[in-house]
Amino acid sequence: WQTxxxxxxxxxxAGFPAFAADGVYHLYTQVETPAPGAFDPALTRAEPQSxxxxxxxxxxxxxxxxxxxxxxxxxxxxxxxPVYTGPDDDEGVPHSGLAPFGDRLxxxxxxxxxxxxxxxxxxxSQDFGYLVDPDGVLLEFxxxxxxxxxxxxxxxxxxxxxxxxxxxxxxxxxxxxxxxxPCEVEIGPVSYPTFVPAGQLxxxxxxxxxxxxxxxxxxxxxxxxxxxxxxxxxxxxxxGQVVDHVGFTYPDLDLVxxxxxAAGVPILDGPYPFGAGRAVLIEDLDGLALELIEVG
Numbered sequence: 426w427q428t429x430x431x432x433x434x435x436x437x438x439a440g441f442p443a444f445a446a447d448g449v450y451h452l453y454t455q456v457e458t459p460a461p462g463a464f465d466p467a468l469t470r471a472e473p474q475s476x477x478x479x480x481x482x483x484x485x486x487x488x489x490x491x492x493x494x495x496x497x498x499x500x501x502x503x504x505x506x507p508v509y510t511g512p513d514d515d516e517g518v519p520h521s522g523l524a525p526f527g528d529r530l531x532x533x534x535x536x537x538x539x540x541x542x543x544x545x546x547x548x549x550s551q552d553f554g555y556l557v558d559p560d561g562v563l564l565e566f567x568x569x570x571x572x573x574x575x576x577x578x579x580x581x582x583x584x585x586x587x588x589x590x591x592x593x594x595x596x597x598x599x600x601x602x603x604x605x606x607p608c609e610v611e612i613g614p615v616s617y618p619t620f621v622p623a624g625q626l627x628x629x630x631x632x633x634x635x636x637x638x639x640x641x642x643x644x645x646x647x648x649x650x651x652x653x654x655x656x657x658x659x660x661x662x663x664x665g666q667v668v669d670h671v672g673f674t675y676p677d678l679d680l681v682x683x684x685x686x687a688a689g690v691p692i693l694d695g696p697y698p699f700g701a702g703r704a705v706l707i708e709d710l711d712g713l714a715l716e717l718i719e720v721g
Contacts, residue, residue, distance in 0.1 A: 426451065449638060462663070463560065463561020471666075473658070475712065476712060478563065479555070485569060485570050486521075509622050512533055530616045581641050582642045583660060584643075585660070586608055586710075587631035587643060591603070591604070591631035592605060592606075600640070602632060612648075645660060662708065662713075663712060669714060671715055678704070702721065704717060
């Protein structure tokens with residue numbers, strides 16, 4: 426991660442080795458065997474799949490790709506996943522800037538309507554693409570030359586009902602976003618470009634912001650046989666996965682606990698010591714573990 430994001434630093438948080446950048450921290454626990462839930466490039470998904478999908482640094486996508494490719498020309502350390510540009514593309518491109526229409530998210534019907542027209546990228550087109558870290562954590566980078574560097578410009582997750590997840594995070598964690606009623610809506614058609622050869626289900630999308638990180642949810646991708654005959658499985662709890670949980674900080678944990686208890690949100694663990702403060706552990710609607718940490 427130090428090479429991927431040179432502005433960050435290796436540090437320690439509450440006794441855990443960590444990588445820090447822009448006020449966001451990756452905390453690591455050493456294990457004897459690889460944790461489950463790593464992204465499998467051959468399957469183009471994690472196995473098993475929790476609600477976690479990707480980290481998301483915002484940066485100049487083309488410059489990011491070119492820098493890491495120059496450092497590792499043989500792709501032994503930084504192997505970019507193929508980004509597929511349409512249903513007939515079985516090879517992909519290493520980043521969306523090489524797609525005929527850049528980062529425009531187009532359905533199959535829209536791609537068919539554009540067939541025979543000259544390739545064209547919009548004036549504000551961004552480059553996005555994907556890497557997998559040594560532990561199997563998927564990284565999505567996106568942006569253009571005008572994009573300000575932000576280590577966690579966005580985080581992506583899967584949920585059964587993304588708008589319901591938005592409502593839950595707003596109501597229970599104080600996230601900023603738009604409440605939706607109803608929150609369970611029809612899933613839209615697949616679109617490209619994407620790392621998913623069969624196309625990515627991107628509608629509905631749910632988006633919130635918590636402090637210095639944006640969170641975005643898409644629907645679970647393995648449905649209706651898209652991941653094979655045994656692939657239509659519910660999302661598994663994140664505890665014990667390669668990404669075990671996501672943490673958020675609050676100035677007064679007592680107020681947070683009081684709200685959770687009043688709302689009937691189970692506290693799975695805690696309060697327990699965390700560094701000089703305290704923390705509790707809960708789960709969201711689809712089993713993503715969330716550590717809520719009190720900071721002074």
